[in-house]
Amino acid sequence: MNSCARNFQSFLSPDHLVSHLLSPPPTLKKLQQIQAQILTNPRLQSNPNLLSHFISHFIQTYNLSNSSLLLRHLPKPHHQPSIWNHLLRSSAESSPPPGFLSVYRAMLQENISPDRATFTTLLRHFSALPNPSDAVATLHCQIIKLGHASDRFLLTGLLNLYSKVGCLNAAEQLFVEMPERDVIANNAMIAALSSHGRIIDARRLFESMPEKSSASWNSMITCYCKQNDVRAAREIFDRNPIKDVVSWNAMIDGYCKMGQLEMAWELFDRMGLAKNSVTWNTVISACLHHREFAMALSMFQVMQVENVRPTEVTMVSLLSACAHLGALSMGRWLHAYIRNHRLKIDVVLGNALIDMYFKCGSVEAALQVFHGMSMKNVFCWNSVIAGLGMNGYGEQAIEIFLEMDRRGGFKPDGVTFVGLLSGCSHSGLVSEGKKYFSRMLGVYGIQPEIEHYGCMVDLLGRAGYVEEALNLIETMPIQPNSVVWGSLLRACRIHKDAKLSERVTQRLLELDPDDGANYVFLSNVYASSKRWDDVERCRQIMIERGVQKVPGCSSIEVNNMIHEFVVGDASHPQFEQINTFLVEIERELRKLGYSPSTDSVLHDIEDEEKENAVMYHSEKIAIAFGLMSTRGKEPIRVVKNLRVCSDCHEATKFIAKLFQREIIVRDRNRFHHFRDGTCSCKDYW
DNA sequence: TTAGGGTTAG
Numbered sequence A: 001m002n003s004c005a006r007n008f009q010s011f012l013s014p015d016h017l018v019s020h021l022l023s024p025p026p027t028l029k030k031l032q033q034i035q036a037q038i039l040t041n042p043r044l045q046s047n048p049n050l051l052s053h054f055i056s057h058f059i060q061t062y063n064l065s066n067s068s069l070l071l072r073h074l075p076k077p078h079h080q081p082s083i084w085n086h087l088l089r090s091s092a093e094s095s096p097p098p099g100f101l102s103v104y105r106a107m108l109q110e111n112i113s114p115d116r117a118t119f120t121t122l123l124r125h126f127s128a129l130p131n132p133s134d135a136v137a138t139l140h141c142q143i144i145k146l147g148h149a150s151d152r153f154l155l156t157g158l159l160n161l162y163s164k165v166g167c168l169n170a171a172e173q174l175f176v177e178m179p180e181r182d183v184i185a186n187n188a189m190i191a192a193l194s195s196h197g198r199i200i201d202a203r204r205l206f207e208s209m210p211e212k213s214s215a216s217w218n219s220m221i222t223c224y225c226k227q228n229d230v231r232a233a234r235e236i237f238d239r240n241p242i243k244d245v246v247s248w249n250a251m252i253d254g255y256c257k258m259g260q261l262e263m264a265w266e267l268f269d270r271m272g273l274a275k276n277s278v279t280w281n282t283v284i285s286a287c288l289h290h291r292e293f294a295m296a297l298s299m300f301q302v303m304q305v306e307n308v309r310p311t312e313v314t315m316v317s318l319l320s321a322c323a324h325l326g327a328l329s330m331g332r333w334l335h336a337y338i339r340n341h342r343l344k345i346d347v348v349l350g351n352a353l354i355d356m357y358f359k360c361g362s363v364e365a366a367l368q369v370f371h372g373m374s375m376k377n378v379f380c381w382n383s384v385i386a387g388l389g390m391n392g393y394g395e396q397a398i399e400i401f402l403e404m405d406r407r408g409g410f411k412p413d414g415v416t417f418v419g420l421l422s423g424c425s426h427s428g429l430v431s432e433g434k435k436y437f438s439r440m441l442g443v444y445g446i447q448p449e450i451e452h453y454g455c456m457v458d459l460l461g462r463a464g465y466v467e468e469a470l471n472l473i474e475t476m477p478i479q480p481n482s483v484v485w486g487s488l489l490r491a492c493r494i495h496k497d498a499k500l501s502e503r504v505t506q507r508l509l510e511l512d513p514d515d516g517a518n519y520v521f522l523s524n525v526y527a528s529s530k531r532w533d534d535v536e537r538c539r540q541i542m543i544e545r546g547v548q549k550v551p552g553c554s555s556i557e558v559n560n561m562i563h564e565f566v567v568g569d570a571s572h573p574q575f576e577q578i579n580t581f582l583v584e585i586e587r588e589l590r591k592l593g594y595s596p597s598t599d600s601v602l603h604d605i606e607d608e609e610k611e612n613a614v615m616y617h618s619e620k621i622a623i624a625f626g627l628m629s630t631r632g633k634e635p636i637r638v639v640k641n642l643r644v645c646s647d648c649h650e651a652t653k654f655i656a657k658l659f660q661r662e663i664i665v666r667d668r669n670r671f672h673h674f675r676d677g678t679c680s681c682k683d684y685w
Numbered sequence B: 001t002t003a004g005g006g007t008t009a010g
Helices: A003-007 A014-021 A028-040 A048-062 A067-073 A081-094 A099-109 A116-128 A132-145 A152-164 A168-177 A183-195 A199-208 A214-226 A230-239 A245-257 A261-270 A277-289 A293-305 A312-325 A328-340 A347-359 A363-372 A378-390 A394-407 A414-426 A430-442 A450-462 A466-475 A482-494 A498-511 A516-528 A532-545 A575-591 A599-603 A618-629 A646-659
Strands: A553-558 A561-566 A636-640 A663-666 A671-675
Touching (some): A028 A048, A081 A116, A116 A152, A132 A152, A152 A168, A183 A214, A199 A214, A214 A230, A245 A261, A277 A293, A312 A347, A378 A394, A414 A430, A450 A466, A466 A482, A498 A516, A516 A532, A575 A618, A618 A646, A646 A671
Antiparallel strands (some): A553 A636
């Protein structure tokens, strides 16, 4: 026994080794030790569970695409198709797309003849391959060649796959040539036609079917819903004599997607059958799409009262609601639930966790989830890059981007660069931002879109290169939108370029006359040069056009309850105590050297009469409430719908020092982590 | 076979 193997003597059982291969992902050294163990122990070689886990990590670690290399380094499993099928399935599920092909090639090289189970696995995963349509045609030939030409199950699978990879013609031909077309094959063809928009043909096939299963009916409901024709869907639904839970769910989802929520709720209340998890997932996800995040979470409570088990899909939606609300403790609770109930953290659920933690300002937890995932996709990388950026870790965002690039296998896309460039912008990394912007097209072949130009204008303008930003806007090949002009305007304000401000604002008001924020911007420009008449004129225009300014609103989670504070709203039951406490805080802050900056009061056209308005900005109220209702060292976390004003920013730095508490504020665009008198944004925001 | 899920510039 060599020394590597000896280190692992205490872990000789296959289960122990498997647990070593699970989380966290094994280091190269550990993988080699386990490999040595397996190679010297025949008992381990016959354990399919261990081998499949080992092989999937092996493929990932060595980035294998070539089966001879795989075979040279691996123990020979028994020559049973079942073990190979196991390996194939686990590698398809745990490593990025082309990976499982190495196992398949190795299997063929070993003269193991693929069987029905092998093809079932391949059919399930071939759509994820690069150039899937060619790959599917090859697979089709192999299935025929190996004598499965009359296997209805495999042929229907092929039909679905052809449709999924965009080859509807091949799917139709296969359907016509099928020796016998049962209900399942007919249903598959309806789904294929429907997903390619061939509704009339789908309907014709449906009506011609001698025997219809409930899925036939349901396929037609889904088909019309996908076309946004809920009336036709409802007709089928009403005609359907064998309505099952799927019929109701499909119909409810159709109404939700069309925004006809009353109809959806009516069916939801009326459905006599037991609601299943999909029913709940459908309505929870509808809440999300209508930005009713708190409602999504309360639907979950009802779901639990009704004893319906949440699934991975439920968790993804709920985590997304937490991300929007900044509800960290609920998010943590969900994460614990996922662990305790052993829900499978796949790329989607993992990504939802990463996103939730970042959007709740919990950078370490987000990174921990990311590094613990055995399979990642471009969404996960993008979430990490954007998440680091919005939390002020621009350098780390670049590092992760470079790591993604080095590893290969994950091609950065447009979203990657939005995250990367905005991260550079938040951290003031001008030359890096310029570098990656130019590499987008030059190196990665990604055409910059309006969002990328937006990031660059923000990056340049905020750093003081206002002329260069303007020049970029004037020369960019896409029509600049209000966001782009808005970034420039903000830059003008920071760098006190009143003349350009006015010009930009006029442009902005033409583009987006209904956005109250633009008028506030303009008014701020005037106020900063003390042009009170113009400020007044601006207010008049707003009144005439009926434009409203969005009120500032901050929320904070205390004891699993979300408390919302809207500026000027005194309805919170503890409003009086909070006020008294705020006055006390201010007194203490002044002793530390803080003096309120009334800049933003002058700029606030609605509240300018109130001298003490800054003291009542919603984030200060939320922070005060957080301080009086919690003990200990846990950071105070506040989510604000607008950007933090400069006075609140200054005051919060002092508050963090005074109370020795970390205060994390998520504003409209980014995070501020206040610690001991400083902010992570380095006052650059 | 049919229903439900994730990242994106100010």
